[in-house]
Amino acid sequence: MPTPAPTPDxxxxxxxxxxxxxxxxxxxxxxxxxxxxxxxxxxxDADLAMQHRLQRELAALWPHIPLLGEEMSAxxxxxxxxxxxxxxxxxxxxxLDPLDGTxxxxxxxxxxxxxxxxxxxxRVRLGVVVDVMRDETFSATEGxxxxxxxxxxxxxxxxxxxxKTIACVxxxxxxxxxxxxxxxxxxxxxxxxxxxVALDWCWVAAGRFHLYLHxxxxxxxxxxxxxxxxxxGGHGQTLAGEPVFNNTLDKRSAxxxxxxxxFEQWAAWVAQGAA
Numbered sequence: 001m002p003t004p005a006p007t008p009d010x011x012x013x014x015x016x017x018x019x020x021x022x023x024x025x026x027x028x029x030x031x032x033x034x035x036x037x038x039x040x041x042x043x044x045d046a047d048l049a050m051q052h053r054l055q056r057e058l059a060a061l062w063p064h065i066p067l068l069g070e071e072m073s074a075x076x077x078x079x080x081x082x083x084x085x086x087x088x089x090x091x092x093x094x095x096l097d098p099l100d101g102t103x104x105x106x107x108x109x110x111x112x113x114x115x116x117x118x119x120x121x122x123r124v125r126l127g128v129v130v131d132v133m134r135d136e137t138f139s140a141t142e143g144x145x146x147x148x149x150x151x152x153x154x155x156x157x158x159x160x161x162x163x164k165t166i167a168c169v170x171x172x173x174x175x176x177x178x179x180x181x182x183x184x185x186x187x188x189x190x191x192x193x194x195x196x197v198a199l200d201w202c203w204v205a206a207g208r209f210h211l212y213l214h215x216x217x218x219x220x221x222x223x224x225x226x227x228x229x230x231x232x233g234g235h236g237q238t239l240a241g242e243p244v245f246n247n248t249l250d251k252r253s254a255x256x257x258x259x260x261x262x263f264e265q266w267a268a269w270v271a272q273g274a275a
Contacts, residue, residue: 005064005091008118011150014128014139016057017116021130024049025099025113029133034106042102047071050098050114058094065118067094070220081219081249084119092120097220100129101196110134115198117223122247127224129198138202140224140231146205155233156207156258162265165210167191168200173215173253175239178270182213187269201225204258205232211266212256215239219249229256235263239270 028046037043051069058067068080084093094116099105101112110133118126129138138153140146146153158165167188171179182191188211194200197217204212205228226244229236236244236256244252255270257263 006062008062008065008126010126010128010139010141010144010147012061013116013118013126014137014147014150016061017054017114017128018130018135018137020050020053020057021114021132022135024053025105025132029105029108032106032108034102042106043071044099044102044106046105047099047102051096054094054096054098054114054116062091064091065094066091067096068220069096069098070218071098077249081247085122085247088121090120092118092125095119095220095223097198097218100198100221101194104195109195111194111196111199113196113199115220115224117220117227119223119247124223124227124245127227129202129224129228131199131202136202138205138225138228140228142227142231144231146228146231148206153205153228153232154207156205156210157233158207158210158259158262160210160262162187162262162269164189165262166208167211167213168203168209169193169212170214173217174213175215178239187266197221198225201229201236201254201256204256205229205234207258210257210259210262212236212254213270214254216251216253218251219245222252222254226254229258232258234258235260237267241267 025046032044034044097115105112113130113132115129165188239253
């Protein structure tokens with residue numbers, strides 16, 4: 001009887017991603033060598049070095065699990081995603097953003113890092129996000145809670161009024177009517193946008209943001225972070241009220257909060273603003 005293929009474990013994956021980030025991203029922060037891709041987004045040597053390294057090191061430990069990286073062609077990404085979706089009992093798929101927040105990295109703003117998720121059977125099973133400059137590693141395994149630097153991440157139970165909250169909102173990707181209402185009549189106390197979707201999710205999970213709203217993000221941006229928030233006890237959905245993760249490469253909106261009561265109030269307010 002053949003030996004069963006090993007299942008990824010969170011401690012090994014988190015250590016691998018953190019070590020790679022410290023070796024491939026951090027030393028390049030002072031000289032990012034950024035250039036524009038055909039789609040108008042930034043890329044740096046750190047993005048490519050990180051993707052190549054993790055693809056190699058993950059394959060050495062779990063050779064049966066392919067990797068879908070942001071810096072692959074759209075055709076290759078779609079092929080890999082289609083194969084995973086067609087094989088619910090298969091080995092799954094690594095989904096990697098080698099450097100989320102590349103524009104921050106290129107400009108010298110200290111909010112960026114890699115995001116890695118293991119998607120299997122139509123679910124996100126494991127996720128790791130590293131905040132490189134703060135040396136913070138957020139991680140989660142489905143059904144086993146979330147961690148920060150290997151320690152349990154307490155649920156973000158804020159218990160504060162909606163009017164006193166801090167919201168993370170990316171205005172430029174929202175419907176115009178909703179963005180206009182938020183700008184003119186915000187229901188929260190203050191608003192931020194840090195330029196890294198993966199860290200947005202983690203900071204809501206850690207209680208640093210109370211609310212979150214984003215109009216369009218890729219699978220590699222949100223897969224790991226959405227699991228971390230969920231496992232920390234947070235809540236999220238799309239603007240249409242659907243689960244954010246849908247096992248496709250479709251761009252997805254995200255409306256989130258760490259506290260259940262705030263989530264209900266926030267979702268209700270946004271629904272009125274989008275009407």
